[in-house]
Amino acid sequence: MKKILITGANGLLGQALLKTFSGEFEILAADLQEGLALALAGQSPGGMVHYQPLDISDPKNCREVVLQNRPDIIINAAAYTNVDGCETDKDLCWKVNVKGVENLAAAARRNMALVVHISTDYIFDGAEGPYGEDHKPNPLGYYGKSKLASENAVRVAGIPYAIVRTNVLYGAGVNVKNNFFLWVYHSLKSGKTINVVTDQWNNPTLAEELSEGIRLLIEKSKYGVYHIGGKEYLNRFDFALRIAEVFGFPRELIRPITTDQLKQEAPRPMRGGVKIERARSELGFDPRPLKNVLEQLKARLEGSV
Numbered sequence: 001m002k003k004i005l006i007t008g009a010n011g012l013l014g015q016a017l018l019k020t021f022s023g024e025f026e027i028l029a030a031d032l033q034e035g036l037a038l039a040l041a042g043q044s045p046g047g048m049v050h051y052q053p054l055d056i057s058d059p060k061n062c063r064e065v066v067l068q069n070r071p072d073i074i075i076n077a078a079a080y081t082n083v084d085g086c087e088t089d090k091d092l093c094w095k096v097n098v099k100g101v102e103n104l105a106a107a108a109r110r111n112m113a114l115v116v117h118i119s120t121d122y123i124f125d126g127a128e129g130p131y132g133e134d135h136k137p138n139p140l141g142y143y144g145k146s147k148l149a150s151e152n153a154v155r156v157a158g159i160p161y162a163i164v165r166t167n168v169l170y171g172a173g174v175n176v177k178n179n180f181f182l183w184v185y186h187s188l189k190s191g192k193t194i195n196v197v198t199d200q201w202n203n204p205t206l207a208e209e210l211s212e213g214i215r216l217l218i219e220k221s222k223y224g225v226y227h228i229g230g231k232e233y234l235n236r237f238d239f240a241l242r243i244a245e246v247f248g249f250p251r252e253l254i255r256p257i258t259t260d261q262l263k264q265e266a267p268r269p270m271r272g273g274v275k276i277e278r279a280r281s282e283l284g285f286d287p288r289p290l291k292n293v294l295e296q297l298k299a300r301l302e303g304s305v
């Protein structure tokens with residue numbers, strides 16, 4: 001059985017990856033904190049999931065974990081994902097998002113492990129999205145700059161690699177950070193009015209669908225850059241309305257605003273998102289309609305699945 005190291009295993013994508021790959025691979029679920037990764041390791045049938053403490057910003061830690069465990073594949077879902085936080089704490093952002101990836105890639109080289117690294121549509125400026133894999137990057141903010149540099153770190157490392165770019169990752173998980181979907185869901189459920197931007201466009205991506213795309217990529221031994229995203233391209237306001245519709249929340253609670261009214265630290269790409277034709281044709285990636293995804297999340301959050 002092949003061995004896979006999943007970094008950032010307690011994060012939104014990390015948790016989806018643990019589900020997708022368990023059973024098929026021996027899993028090293030690695031993160032800064034014990035969290036769900038440790039709990040799952042304790043419950044895993046046949047002991048095929050192991051928890052591994054790992055700070056990717058520590059080169060020695062990366063080296064030791066890879067040399068002791070010799071994974072065939074490393075999926076890097078660890079990152080400093082706070083887009084505004086990256087503007088105010090650039091050192092931390094660079095240390096995790098760039099140095100961390102350099103460390104992992106250098107460790108992977110000792111073992112020639114395949115590295116699957118997750119990146120973002122924030123490497124583009126949002127002038128003409130959705131973007132194809134070959135579009136020229138031009139990040140607006142420091143998070144996007146750090147993720148672009150992380151891609152370059154993987155490209156020059158002399159290892160087999162795949163870079164998977166996604167956008168507006170959403171879903172539910174155990175103790176996950178707030179994502180756009182969860183913010184809308186919890187706010188509307190408690191009757192709170194929310195202001196949502198009408199001018200940021202994306203194809204929001206369910207974490208489990210991204211995880212399935214990554215599984216397909218590994219199964220088909222594909223390398224290089226792939227864009228994996230949701231089926232529908234829409235703005236955040238319309239996304240919030242679609243959530244309200246499926247969950248039966250009053251749509252009047254959602255008020256339209258524009259990005260400049262938000263005064264966020266980091267500039268945002270306006271027309272972002274990723275074109276998924278390459279993933280469709282080469283991987284057989286086939287995301288479901290948004291309505292179906294939201295209905296499934298509703299069933300899950302209401303406890304019937």
Ligand SMILES: NC(=O)c1ccc[n+]([C@@H]2O[C@H](COP(=O)([O-])OP(=O)(O)OC[C@H]3O[C@@H](n4cnc5c(N)ncnc54)[C@H](OP(=O)(O)O)[C@@H]3O)[C@@H](O)[C@H]2O)c1
Pocket residue numbers: 007008009010011012013014030031032033054055056057076077078079080081096100118119120121147166167168169170176177179
């Ligand atoms: N979220 C989005 O909308 C989005 C969009 C496009 C691309 N992406 C990319 O997708 C990937 C997964 O994102 P996500 O939303 O699942 O992120 P997430 O929920 O924030 O999870 C990231 C995980 O990495 C951990 N981590 C942070 N610093 C670390 C370090 N130095 N060493 C090891 N682990 C560390 C975090 O731990 P703590 O929580 O303890 O810090 C967390 O468990 C990231 O590469 C992100 O850039 C995300």
